[in-house]
Amino acid sequence: MNTELPPGLALQKVDERIMTLNVGPQHPGSGHMRIIVQIDGDFIVACDPDPGYVHRGEEKMAEYRNYITNIPHLERPVIHDSCNILYPYVLGVEELLGIEVPERAKYIRVIAAELNRCVYTMYWLAIYGIFLGHSTMFMWPAGDRELLIDLLEKMTGARVTHAHFVPGGVRNDLPPNFEDVCLRQVNYFEKRIKEYAAIFYDNPILIARTANTGVLSREDAIRLGTTGSVLRASGVDYDIRKKEPYDVYEELDFQTNVLKEGDSYARSKIPWLDMLESCRIIRHALQKMPKSGSVRVKLKPNPKGGDASVYKRVESGRGSLGCYIVSDKKPEPYRVKLSVPSFRNLIALPYLLKGEKLGNMPSVYWSLNYWPVEADR
Amino acid sequence: MSSDSDEEPIETTTEENPKSTKVSTVEKEPELPKFEKGIADKIVEKFGTRIKVAFVKPDRVRINVSRDDVKEVASFLRDVLNFDHAESVSGVDYPQDKEIEVVYHLGSYTDSSLSRQILVLATRAQREENPIPGNDATKLPSLREIFYSVEFHEREIFEMFGVFFQGHPDNRRLLLPEDWADLPPLRKDFAIKGR
Numbered sequence: 001m002n003t004e005l006p007p008g009l010a011l012q013k014v015d016e017r018i019m020t021l022n023v024g025p026q027h028p029g030s031g032h033m034r035i036i037v038q039i040d041g042d043f044i045v046a047c048d049p050d051p052g053y054v055h056r057g058e059e060k061m062a063e064y065r066n067y068i069t070n071i072p073h074l075e076r077p078v079i080h081d082s083c084n085i086l087y088p089y090v091l092g093v094e095e096l097l098g099i100e101v102p103e104r105a106k107y108i109r110v111i112a113a114e115l116n117r118c119v120y121t122m123y124w125l126a127i128y129g130i131f132l133g134h135s136t137m138f139m140w141p142a143g144d145r146e147l148l149i150d151l152l153e154k155m156t157g158a159r160v161t162h163a164h165f166v167p168g169g170v171r172n173d174l175p176p177n178f179e180d181v182c183l184r185q186v187n188y189f190e191k192r193i194k195e196y197a198a199i200f201y202d203n204p205i206l207i208a209r210t211a212n213t214g215v216l217s218r219e220d221a222i223r224l225g226t227t228g229s230v231l232r233a234s235g236v237d238y239d240i241r242k243k244e245p246y247d248v249y250e251e252l253d254f255q256t257n258v259l260k261e262g263d264s265y266a267r268s269k270i271p272w273l274d275m276l277e278s279c280r281i282i283r284h285a286l287q288k289m290p291k292s293g294s295v296r297v298k299l300k301p302n303p304k305g306g307d308a309s310v311y312k313r314v315e316s317g318r319g320s321l322g323c324y325i326v327s328d329k330k331p332e333p334y335r336v337k338l339s340v341p342s343f344r345n346l347i348a349l350p351y352l353l354k355g356e357k358l359g360n361m362p363s364v365y366w367s368l369n370y371w372p373v374e375a376d377r
Numbered sequence: 378m379s380s381d382s383d384e385e386p387i388e389t390t391t392e393e394n395p396k397s398t399k400v401s402t403v404e405k406e407p408e409l410p411k412f413e414k415g416i417a418d419k420i421v422e423k424f425g426t427r428i429k430v431a432f433v434k435p436d437r438v439r440i441n442v443s444r445d446d447v448k449e450v451a452s453f454l455r456d457v458l459n460f461d462h463a464e465s466v467s468g469v470d471y472p473q474d475k476e477i478e479v480v481y482h483l484g485s486y487t488d489s490s491l492s493r494q495i496l497v498l499a500t501r502a503q504r505e506e507n508p509i510p511g512n513d514a515t516k517l518p519s520l521r522e523i524f525y526s527v528e529f530h531e532r533e534i535f536e537m538f539g540v541f542f543q544g545h546p547d548n549r550r551l552l553l554p555e556d557w558a559d560l561p562p563l564r565k566d567f568a569i570k571g572r
Contacts, residue, residue, distance in 0.1 A: 052552035060563055222486045225462035225526025236486050243492040244436065311437065311482055311495055313464070322482065324467050339465030339482070347529050376552055 033372040047353040055376040062336035072163045077374040079160045081120035084316035086165045088323035092312040093167040096305035105169030106247040107289035114278040120317035121271045131362040168297035190279040210264040214352035214364035228319020233266035240315040267367040302331040342375035439497035447500040459488040466530035468538040476501040510539035519545035537563040
């Protein structure tokens with residue numbers, strides 16, 4: 001082993017006053033993640049996030065499987081947001097293979113991706129609720145999430161791991177009568193999540209606990225390269241769906257949500273506002289979608305990419321999700337790298353927790369919209 | 378309409394092997410997107426032959442630099458061209474070239490004209506056959522002083538490829554266990570059992 005390496009907080013000795021505390025790696029509901037904090041009384045002096053407990057080597061596995069068989073396992077890092085994590089990979093493979101996707105498939109993808117964003121956000125919100133000891137906020141999102149899971153089950157056949165996006169379109173066409181059911185469920189869903197404002201977002205206890213805690217300034221958000229809800233809560237208007245539209249987002253009517261405060265409250269509100277926008281996108285997409293047509297281009301068996309590399313990115317439930325694929329004229333990719341938003345946002349955690357009270361740690365940590373399994377890949 | 382890549386005239390770039398400069402995309406001028414060409418030209422104007430423009434595609438420009446120049450080029454990209462953060466840093470292992478490539482994907486939040494653009498900055502480190510991560514020649518200068526956002530990405534590449542980043546303040550493992558005693562796992566000679 002190398003002796004030059006710095007020891008890290010876990011082994012570092014400071015003085016008698018400072019206590020080192022291991023938080024985790026057990027974790028309710030998401031994945032395992034350890035945060036090592038040094039505390040002086042009730043205040044956090046330093047923090048060292050220690051991910052890696054659910055590292056499964058997805059990128060290594062992708063080098064052994066061909067472009068199509070990679071699909072079911074590459075969605076595993078975030079099974080609740082599986083359409084969005086496959087999206088950049090599928091877009092990248094399409095560019096490598098030179099495939100043009102049918103119009104109807106693009107709309108189905110956008111609808112699936114937006115439904116998935118809501119499913120992920122509801123799960124995240126449920127855990128955020130229970131982190132703060134608000135058990136109603138755990139039950140409601142966990143229950144209302146089923147509405148959309150039912151829709152996705154009708155669409156793809158699976159409740160969470162859909163593997164629905166494939167290079168060249170989507171796996172199946174929509175079932176008959178899907179548009180009406182979807183519209184009805186989404187309208188009801190929208191009505192339901194608007195009610196969350198009264199019990200959660202306008203709740204004085206929540207505001208007292210999260211406002212002005214873990215403030216990330218605009219400059220730091222840019223400098224640290226954060227993304228998604230963390231970036232937009234700090235006043236930077238950057239959403240890949242607007243800035244670099246993929247598939248049919250350019251033709252759909254929606255806006256991005258930006259807040260200026262940069263605190264835990266703003267960071268937890270942005271995903272909820274995004275869900276309201278998602279409902280608008282789904283309704284508009286259902287309206288504009290071609291009523292019939294092909295949804296999948298037939299590929300040759302074992303398609304090969306050229307001697308090239310692509311980097312594609314989409315806006316997932318947590319932020320910009322990039323996929324870098326290097327191809328070397330073989331049926332398997334030479335290298336697949338997932339640049340995941342959770343991993344990119346994790347760098348902000350030590351900055352946010354410094355000087356914060358230990359009791360605020362759960363709310364600051366979870367407001368980063370962080371998914372341990374995704375960060376570890 | 379499926380098209381196989383064998384017939385497809387996929388852009389032959391010089392990125393995989395910088396020595397073979399048979400087909401350079403920069404010469405086919407009318408096809409190149411204008412804005413991206415402008416970015417590439419600015420970099421070429423400043424650094425001349427020290428950098429190599431690997432491709433200019435819509436929204437993507439890729440430049441290859443040697444390890445000695447990477448810090449200087451990165452400072453230029455940040456200070457003059459306004460790229461302010463790294464979206465992704467990837468390692469790619471090329472055992473046949475005895476090199477490991479590190480690829481930075483840079484983006485910009487502050488300059489709205491660059492919001493679609495990703496600048497791909499690639500550099501290569503010498504690759505040791507029997508790596509002793511941190512104590513061998515597989516070293517690159519760290520870009521953490523220039524792009525703060527690469528901190529965790531470079532830590533990941535250190536453990537996954539054994540590339541030691543000189544000047545990185547916190548060269549520790551991130552995802553792997555502390556007592557990992559095998560090859561860096563994303564190198565090509567680390568084989569998965571049964572495959």
